[in-house]
Amino acid sequence: MISLIQNLIDALSLGSLYALVALGIGLLFGILRLINLAHGDFITVGAYALIVPSTEAVAQLAIGGFHPILLLPSIALIVVILALLTDALVFRPLRRAAQPSLMIASFAVSYIIQNGLILIYGARPKNLNLWPALTGQIALGELRLPTLQIVTIVTTLVLMIGLALFLKRTSYGVQMRAAAEDFRMARYLGVRGNLVIGMAFAISGVLAAVVSLLFLSQTGSLETGLGVPLALFGLVAVVIGGMGSLVGAVVGGFLVGAIVTLLQAYLPVEMRSFRDAFAFAFVIVILLWRPSGLIRAKAFDQRV
Amino acid sequence: MALLTVENLHVSYGGVTAVRGLSLSVNEGEVVSILGPNGAGKSSTLAVIAGGVAPRAGRVTYAGQDITGGRAEEIARSGISLVPEGRHVFATLTVEENLAVGTYMHKGKADIAGVLERFPRLKERRDFPAGRLSGGEQQMLVIARAMLAKPKLMLVDEPSLGLAPLIIDQVYDILLDLRRQGMSLLIVEQSTSRILKHADRIYVLRGGAVQLEDTAANLRDGEAIKRAYFGFDEGAA
Amino acid sequence: MSRFQTPLLLIFGMVVLGGLASLIGSEQLNFTLTEMLIRMVVVIGIYLFVGNSGVMSFGHIGFMSIGAYATAWMTLPPEWKQVMLTGLPVVFQDNTYPFPVAVLASGLAAAGVALFLGIAIMRLSGLAASIATFAFLAIVFSVYSNWESVTGGTSSVIGIPTVVGPWIAVGFVCGAIVAAHAFQVSRVGLMLRASRDDEVAAQSSAVEIVRMRLLAFVASAFLVGVGGALYAHFLGVLTTDAFYLALSFVTLSMLVVGGLQSLTGAVVGTLAVTLIVEVLRGLERGLDLGASHIALPRGSQEIGLGLALALVLIFRPSGLSGGKEAAWPRKRG
Ligand SMILES: Nc1ncnc2c1ncn2[C@@H]1O[C@H](COP(=O)(O)OP(=O)(O)OP(=O)(O)O)[C@@H](O)[C@H]1O
Ligand SMILES: [Mg+2]
Numbered sequence: 001m002i003s004l005i006q007n008l009i010d011a012l013s014l015g016s017l018y019a020l021v022a023l024g025i026g027l028l029f030g031i032l033r034l035i036n037l038a039h040g041d042f043i044t045v046g047a048y049a050l051i052v053p054s055t056e057a058v059a060q061l062a063i064g065g066f067h068p069i070l071l072l073p074s075i076a077l078i079v080v081i082l083a084l085l086t087d088a089l090v091f092r093p094l095r096r097a098a099q100p101s102l103m104i105a106s107f108a109v110s111y112i113i114q115n116g117l118i119l120i121y122g123a124r125p126k127n128l129n130l131w132p133a134l135t136g137q138i139a140l141g142e143l144r145l146p147t148l149q150i151v152t153i154v155t156t157l158v159l160m161i162g163l164a165l166f167l168k169r170t171s172y173g174v175q176m177r178a179a180a181e182d183f184r185m186a187r188y189l190g191v192r193g194n195l196v197i198g199m200a201f202a203i204s205g206v207l208a209a210v211v212s213l214l215f216l217s218q219t220g221s222l223e224t225g226l227g228v229p230l231a232l233f234g235l236v237a238v239v240i241g242g243m244g245s246l247v248g249a250v251v252g253g254f255l256v257g258a259i260v261t262l263l264q265a266y267l268p269v270e271m272r273s274f275r276d277a278f279a280f281a282f283v284i285v286i287l288l289w290r291p292s293g294l295i296r297a298k299a300f301d302q303r304v
Numbered sequence: 305m306a307l308l309t310v311e312n313l314h315v316s317y318g319g320v321t322a323v324r325g326l327s328l329s330v331n332e333g334e335v336v337s338i339l340g341p342n343g344a345g346k347s348s349t350l351a352v353i354a355g356g357v358a359p360r361a362g363r364v365t366y367a368g369q370d371i372t373g374g375r376a377e378e379i380a381r382s383g384i385s386l387v388p389e390g391r392h393v394f395a396t397l398t399v400e401e402n403l404a405v406g407t408y409m410h411k412g413k414a415d416i417a418g419v420l421e422r423f424p425r426l427k428e429r430r431d432f433p434a435g436r437l438s439g440g441e442q443q444m445l446v447i448a449r450a451m452l453a454k455p456k457l458m459l460v461d462e463p464s465l466g467l468a469p470l471i472i473d474q475v476y477d478i479l480l481d482l483r484r485q486g487m488s489l490l491i492v493e494q495s496t497s498r499i500l501k502h503a504d505r506i507y508v509l510r511g512g513a514v515q516l517e518d519t520a521a522n523l524r525d526g527e528a529i530k531r532a533y534f535g536f537d538e539g540a541a
Numbered sequence: 542m543s544r545f546q547t548p549l550l551l552i553f554g555m556v557v558l559g560g561l562a563s564l565i566g567s568e569q570l571n572f573t574l575t576e577m578l579i580r581m582v583v584v585i586g587i588y589l590f591v592g593n594s595g596v597m598s599f600g601h602i603g604f605m606s607i608g609a610y611a612t613a614w615m616t617l618p619p620e621w622k623q624v625m626l627t628g629l630p631v632v633f634q635d636n637t638y639p640f641p642v643a644v645l646a647s648g649l650a651a652a653g654v655a656l657f658l659g660i661a662i663m664r665l666s667g668l669a670a671s672i673a674t675f676a677f678l679a680i681v682f683s684v685y686s687n688w689e690s691v692t693g694g695t696s697s698v699i700g701i702p703t704v705v706g707p708w709i710a711v712g713f714v715c716g717a718i719v720a721a722h723a724f725q726v727s728r729v730g731l732m733l734r735a736s737r738d739d740e741v742a743a744q745s746s747a748v749e750i751v752r753m754r755l756l757a758f759v760a761s762a763f764l765v766g767v768g769g770a771l772y773a774h775f776l777g778v779l780t781t782d783a784f785y786l787a788l789s790f791v792t793l794s795m796l797v798v799g800g801l802q803s804l805t806g807a808v809v810g811t812l813a814v815t816l817i818v819e820v821l822r823g824l825e826r827g828l829d830l831g832a833s834h835i836a837l838p839r840g841s842q843e844i845g846l847g848l849a850l851a852l853v854l855i856f857r858p859s860g861l862s863g864g865k866e867a868a869w870p871r872k873r874g
Contacts (some may be wrong), residue, residue: 097858103671105850112843112851121441122839274688280680284661288661
């Protein structure tokens with residue numbers, strides 16, 4: 001019973017991270033039809049922004065030393081600026097480009113960011129213990145829950161509720177949803193395309209920033225490729241959930257979290273290292289079984 | 305005074321040429337119709353006017369300003385509203401949210417409630433996702449949405465497509481109402497009968513060019529339209 | 542004659558390149574040239590699928606990995622395999638096979654996997670298929686990095702006979718050019734290209750398009766697998782992470798910079814990207830200008846490549862070749 005609950009919490013907290021990543025990717029896909037392979041690198045930048053830029057082996061906190069109330073907005077701001085710059089410099093000139101070009105462009109952005117980080121911070125991983133207080137446990141009777149996991153789950157819930165309220169209750173949110181469904185029609189009704197896309201990049205950046213802090217608190221290690229696996233799993237989640245549906249992205253994220261946790265817990269030991277391979281194979285299976293994912297978005301037009 | 309003029313318009317998609325050398329105009333307060341068979345380039349023409357497609361050549365002037373190749377959202381904000389072919393409702397948004405999207409470009413409070421009074425069926429379903437409305441209701445919704453954008457010129461692409469005659473009548477009642485309020489309309493249709501009744505002037509398009517242009521009164525019997533439409537007997541006239 | 546001018550011109554170019562390199566005879570140059578030519582085999586292989594079908598693949602480096610390890614299994618000395626790769630089947634553990642057999646078999650292994658994968662995913666729409674290829678790459682990487690008893694896991698496989706030099710590589714590039722050209726002017730190739738340009742307008746049925754895509758996919762995986770094998774016999778050392786995102790990026794850049802839609806593009810793009818990378822790499826090592834030593838910091842080379850790719854996508858989306866094939870200058874007349 002205890003181990004079951006623990007597994008459940010594991011699944012929920014891992015799923016939370018994936019859901020946040022998937023939302024960031026899904027939001028841009030919904031509006032731009034862009035599969036942003038650079039989303040993971042937004043996350044990485046959020047983590048590196050905590051320390052003093054230098055190629056020294058030992059990380060020195062910069063923003064990372066701020067009080068959390070200042071730290072969070074600062075990191076979010078940096079990642080948002082990066083995301084907006086990416087849009088302005090790369091994706092805006094490609095508005096009319098075909099989908100493969102967009103995907104390749106995001107691959108290029110990813111490559112540039114990763115190597116930019118190597119250039120500034122060096123290629124070696126660095127230890128960084130952000131918020132040691134979060135590594136403790138909360139005891140609930142016999143049940144001992146890692147604080148960090150609870151924080152992760154709660155943060156994700158708060159962010160998702162915030163995002164849902166924004167999308168549902170504000171005029172910009174409604175415009176974003178309209179643009180995600182039918183970008184051209186939205187523009188015919190006066191919705192400013194670049195503004196909506198900018199907002200999507202900005203929100204995606206905020207989500208990435210939060211993920212970077214949560215993830216870094218878990219691993220305690222900075223590495224220029226740290227966001228890549230997260231982005232891959234996020235993409236998996238988006239595909240499984242249904243491309244173009246934000247609810248789908250969240251569902252997909254939690255599902256992937258659950259699958260990975262289950263595989264980790266119940267695969268025979270000698271198979272455990274193939275966990276990721278199973279997860280990716282599952283993507284192919286889902287694509288074959290339900291090409292539009294579990295939650296079907298309005299059939300998206302390939303021509304647009 | 306022409307509200308809208310299109311001069312010598314050419315549109316192509318990759319290798320396919322859709323419009324070649326088309327010119328037309330719409331005067332203030334006028335209802336103008338474009339007729340033509342499938343693939344004549346009607347929708348492409350509207351798309352260029354509304355800024356959804358960039359033309360290869362030609363000029364679009366609206367209220368004295370050159371808007372050729374302008375951005376769709378800016379053109380919409382300057383007072384042109386397009387109701388594209390095929391009822392582009394935002395399917396997962398509610399009816400009311402769909403209507404709201406039409407109003408955001410105006411800073412002041414928009415009159416969604418007032419418009420809903422005109423469309424009782426939409427009013428009943430205001431919290432429904434628009435994707436679950438019937439075809440006729442969706443057509444009403446897109447027109448209502450365009451109305452809320454308060455355009456001076458509304459471009460309507462095949463409003464009667466796939467609708468029952470009774471519903472088509474209702475759609476046209478609304479369009480004529482708009483005209484009475486001083487709006488100019490450019491309506492694309494494939495069927496002639498209603499257009500002959502309601503339009504002031506008619507252009508017949510085929511192969512991306514204007515084949516015939518005249519007042520509805522002069523074309524009343526429909527014969528000339530038929531000839532231009534199907535391309536029979538061109539020299540005989 | 543005119544039908545064959547593109548492959549002839551390209552082959553001529555490669556032979557001249559090989560000749561020049563052997564005249565200069567610098568070891569460094571030979572190394573770079575050979576590596577480039579092997580990548581060219583891979584890029585031509587990817588082109589064979591992507592260029593003809595119009596479906597983007599992010600997974601072909603997985604086939605390269607398959608080819609590279611397959612040839613290692615066949616050509617490593619048995620004593621080494623029996624100790625280090627204990628999970629290999631006995632036929633591989635006890636025998637070594639000659640280079641040509643091993644390379645051919647490696648290509649076939651990749652093609653076999655492609656057939657299996659392709660039957661599943663070729664019917665997906667363009668986007669879904671692209672994502673599936675991406676997932677495939679991640680699967681291959683994950684499996685090969687963790688299957689210690691067969692691939693050595695994260696430690697490297699060493700001691701593969703290094704028999705590939707510039708001329709062998711030129712030979713394989715020529716073979717790849719001939720194969721890719723033969724495919725694209727074949728009936729299937731032409732029909733597939735028509736379906737690429739407009740899925741609706743193409744006269745062929747959906748089932749037929751899927752079958753043609755599958756054929757292109759398998760053929761292209763064969764070439765890429767061969768490329769992987771050549772790479773193994775060039776470096777002599779394999780690690781699994783050599784065949785992941787970075788190499789995928791470099792090869793895709795080559796394809797896009799040259800132009801996705803033509804064989805000439807694949808060749809020109811490989812040349813151009815290699816040139817860019819080598820120049821930047823040189824600058825990273827540094828220049829001595831009088832008394833001062835100026836060097837770009839580490840990472841500049843990759844950033845430069847990323848920028849070059851982004852610039853091409855934005856300003857010349859059809860690549861350096863403009864989607865056209867190499868041809869003799871027209872006679873005036
Ligand atoms: N996005 C597009 N890409 C490629 N070709 C297009 C596109 N849109 C239209 N066309 C082509 O342009 C031509 C004119 O199309 P258009 O939609 O303007 O015609 P239409 O008169 O509105 O026809 P219909 O009555 O069938 O709606 C057609 O041959 C069509 O195939
Ligand atoms: Mg039309």
